[in-house]
Amino acid sequence: MSLTRDIEPSRHLGFGGGARTGHRPDPxxxxxxxxGNAAFWNPDDIDLTRDEADFATLSPGERRLTCLFVANLIAVGxxxxxxxxxxxxxxxxENRRDxxxxxxxxxxxxxxxxxxxxTWFDAVGMSDSLPWFTENGDVRRRSFLEELSxxxxxxxxxxxxxxxxxAAVTHNHILEGCLGLTCYTAGAQICRNRGILPGLLRILEHIAAxxxxxxxxxxxxxxxxLAADDENWAIVLQRTQELLPLATEMIGEMLAPFGPGAPFGISMQGLMGSALSDVGRRLDSVARxxxxxxxxxxxxxSPMRLEDEIEMDGNRSGGEDDRRTVVSIRRPVRPAP
Structure with a gap:
């Protein structure tokens, strides 16, 4: 039996925690x-002692780009x-308790x-510079302070x-899926390929999961x-099409100060190519x-299985080094629908 909830004080009309679910798969x-409970991690358990020395060996451009990526991810969190x-x-x-x-x-x-x-910013001695990396950028401000909010x-x-x-397309699909995971994946690949910043690598792998x-x-x-009302498909498409150009502009804004030769060999095409492909796969999942x-x-x-597949496909495309996992993450077998 469904229960209508009023979230004003002392107005709860019932409690649904004891409802029978039988042997059906979990929602x-x-x-x-x-x-999430199985994959819990504590940031204070990550050793950052080597990262300060590795960070000091990077070129000024490499340090700047690394800080730009990390600072923007801090802003999201x-x-x-x-x-x-x-x-x-x-x-x-809506009484969606789960x-x-x-x-x-x-x-x-x-x-x-x-x-x-x-904490990583503090460990590499850049904490005083953090505002400089987050307070500039017109596209960034439009993304966080206007569209997201x-x-x-x-x-x-x-x-x-x-x-x-x-809201779901904006925050979960574009900000987290297109922008966030693009930066996490690129950062982790750089750390692995260069054999640097092991603490940051562990952080990025945990966050990506x-x-x-x-x-x-x-x-x-x-x-x-969409299953409840097929007309909602137009809303999914419209919001995605509105935001994808902004996501591309935001990556371009971060890379613009470096000209055509961005540090670590990063390019707009490389960052956005797989991200746009993943957006398409998620849209296909919604459409089904x-x-x-x-x-x-x-x-x-299936949305959870899709993310597992996207992660595995990305690892395979990155070469043998990218298939190595530094952090052991417990992954339950996904039951078929």
Whole structure:
């Protein structure tokens, strides 16, 4: 039996924690929560003693680009605990208990990511310079302070499926999936290929694993609304098309100071090529929810399996060194729908 919740004080109309679920597969958000619990990590356990020496050996351009990537990722993590509160409230109002619970874990993980990356900034002696890397950039400000905030805070007054889709595409698919995972993957490959910054490498690998769960939840959220109403497909496409040019511009803005020869051999085409391909694969996953029953989609773990596949494909394309895993991450077998 579904329960309507009023999140005002003392207005809860019921509790659903004891509901029977039988032997059906866990709903996607509940499984994501379990995966997150299994993969828990503590930033303070990561040894950063070698990173300071490695950082000092980089060229000025390499140090600058590394700090730009890390600082922008800190900005995402630090803004998430505040920006995502309207999404948590929307799930509570809709009585999506599993989603509400998972989003609290997601918010915690974003704060954890910011803590880990800020600790790395301190370890390499760059903490006083952090504001310089985050306070400039018109495209960056439009991404974080306008598009992201607008789409998430819109949920304060409008918790409709359309508003939820716009928020999920903005935060989970574009900011985390397209921009965030692109930077995490590129940074980890540089660390592996050059044999440098082992502490940063461990941080990036942990964060990337968390982010893939976040992206999977965004895909799932779009899928369940699409299964309920096929007209929501147009909203998914429209918001994606609105934001992809901004994501490309943001990467270009970070690389612009370096001209045609960016450090570490990084290029706009290299960074965005695989990212855009992954966006397309996630859209395909969303589209496959069309015409299906919402309850069936609720227990279809294919968005999680897709993120596992994207990660494996990226590792294979990077060569033998990129297939080596520094951090042991427990990955449960994904049950078929």
């Amino acid at each position: 996607v958000p509940r499984q994501l929560l379990r995966d 630090e803004s998430a605990p505040q920006d995502l509160q309207p999404f948590v409230t929307a799930m509570a109002t 989603d509400e619970t998972y989003l609290t874990q997601l918010v915690f993980e974003e704060a954890q990511h910011a803590q880990a990356l800020r 607008w789409s998430l805070y819109a949920l304060t007054d409008d918790q409709s499926p359309a508003a939820q889709i716009r 968390d982010e893939r769960r976040h992206v999977a939840w965004g895909t799932f959220t779009c899928r369940r609304h 929810a069309r015409g299906r029953h919402p309850e069936e989609v609720d227990r279809d773990h």
